[in-house]
Amino acid sequence: MQKNRTAPAASPRALGRSLSRFSACLLAAWSIAWADEPRGAAPAGAAAAAHADPWWKHAVIYEIYPRSFQDSNGDGIGDLNGIAQRLDYLEALGVDAIWIAPMYPSPQVDFGYDISDYQNVDPQYGTLADFDRLLKQARAHHIRVLLDMVLNHTSDRHPWFVEAASSRTASRHDFYVWDDGKRGAGAKPLPPNNWVSLFGGSAWQYVPAVDQFYYHKFYRQQPDLNWRNPKVEQAMFGAMRFWLDRGVTGFRLDAITTLFEDPQLRDEPALGGTNAQGDPNLKNTYTDNLPEVHDVIRRMRAMIDSYSGGRLLVGETYVPNTSDLDPWYGGAKRDELQLPMDTLVGLGNKLDAALFRQRLMEAETELHGSQPLLVFDNHDNIRSWDRFGDGGHNDRIARIVAALLLTSHGAALIYQGEEIGQRTVTPTRVEDVQDPIGKTGWPKDKGRDGERTPMQWDISNAQAGFSTSAHTWLPVPPDYRTVNVRTESADPESLLNWHKRLIALRRSNAALRNGRTVMLDQPNASVLTYARVAPGGETIVVSLNMSGKEQSVSLGARAAGLAGTRCRTLLSSPAGLEGRGIGERIPLPPFGAWVAAVE
Secondary structure (H helix, E strand, O other), X not given: OXXXXXXXXXXXXXXXHHHHHHHHHHXXXXXXXXXXXXXXXXXXXXXXXXXOOOHHHXXXXXXXXXXXXXXXXXXXXXXXXXHHHOHHHHHHHOOOEEEEOOOOOOOOOOOOOOOOOOOOOOOOOOOHHHHHXXXXXXXXXXXXXXXXXXXXXXXOOOHHHHHHOOOOOOOOHHHEOEEOOEEOHHHOEEOOOOOEOOOOOEOEEEEOOOOEEEEOOOOOOOOEEOOOOHHHHHHHHHHHHHXXXXXXXXXXXXXXXXXXXXOOOOOOOEEEEEOOOOXXXXXXXXXXXXXXXXXXXXXXXXXXXXXXXXXXXXXXXXXXXXXXXXXXXOHHXXXXXXXEEEOOOOOOOOOOHHHHHHHHHHHHHOOOOOOOEEXXXXXXXXXXXXXXXXXXXXXXXXXXXXXXXXXXXXXXXXXXXXXXXXXXXXXXXXXXXXXXXXXXXXXXXXXOHHHOOOOOOOOOOOOOOOOOOOOOOOOOOHHHHOOOHHHHHXXXXXXXXXXXXXXXXXXXXXXXXXXXXXXXXXXXXXXXXXXXXXXXXXXXXXXXXXXXXXXXXXXXXXXXOOOXXXXXXXXXXXXXXXXXXXXXXXXXXOOOEEEEEEO
């Protein structure tokens, strides 16, 4: 997606909070000591200088969907202790940080994105003590922890909303967006405007107890918070501080562009036609990306910058153009999000060398020099294996995607299972669908279950090592016998080891860490070729054939100002592609990928 407690002084709950605060202080102490700690041995030369950058500038962030990563207690649902069990794997893969999708207490209407308590852990995932242990163990593996923070809305079972819906005079009634609506025949209450929920139906829900409608951008069980009320900001910043004080490195901010709505509640412009839910297509002029959100983000950035240790804000920022990302960084001031997600590069459906070339150069020229965060896969989108694959060369195409993600200028996001080539397994019957949007949108929208299936670890049991339960929350795909971590770890030429080599090269090479991007062979409509050039002159060339035919690449390296006489192959798919003289034409097999050092 995509939107101050009080207790008697002598109560056990208050005592628990005191102990929790003490624990948080200890965690904060080690997080301060950990400030910008480099991972492993620092490379020499220009790469060493790049280590002076904030850690996140060159990071590989790994998204974990906790329900599906690792089940430690045999209930068929992943949990925090399961994540801890797999930290060795994550360290060996080479990730710098993990982003954990919501693990807070929740009725699970939207699988955790409907939060009923921002300062605790849902029992199905563990306890606060389990979380604190995970933080400590992650640190020992040189891995930082980011949490998903849902600021746009709460669950309708959150105590704030329960109180808000009880009376117009309730102290927290104005924590949410309410309106009296209109009156139809017989004084029937009607919604105030034409806004629709992203998940189907009107975005307004009537509450008889207060004779008003509340607004919900997403499910009706997810009432939107009223960010025009300063007390909401105070309360939500307090929830963020709770986790920062425990040692969390930062947050991925869910649905962050939707915090504000038009105070006049004007109808959205109609675009014509209907969506998968049967609702009219509307332009989100009055419910998305309103300018007031940037004031909030600037204050939020100042708040997290008050903490040491390189704290980070990542944004879920779906925007129509690359230039639209720039305000989310804060433009030239860079005082908002450090890493708004750049989904424009990776969430398409077609391998298109010209489009990728254009998008990468936009990221170089339209963001005031800010660092992109490239995204090809996440828990809300069909996996890149299926979006870009042609059914016959999917493994090679997955290597192209990985090379593009991990050799481009920018931080990189990997979604669990992407590195082993997990497929999207969409339910074939509506009866099997777990995701509510798949139930309401069937068959046009079958939901997001297909990209959320359990992680495939090994062939130790029919649950791919994810769980000991025969009944996992989503079924394990049948291809787990060949597509799994253990099998691919043992195969030097596997997709998993391709990712490991790319990440290791990215970490050790000055050009891939901090080099500028120079596009090469630009007229070539089938092959994307670029050089990454380090300040000291070290150069890496990447060439990716995005067609099913052999292509010939002319680097034009000297015309581009690149020094050197020969390209030495570092990685290639298929294996065995030879180096070439810098002026020679380079033959690339169908869907071939080539990474070389210029010498």
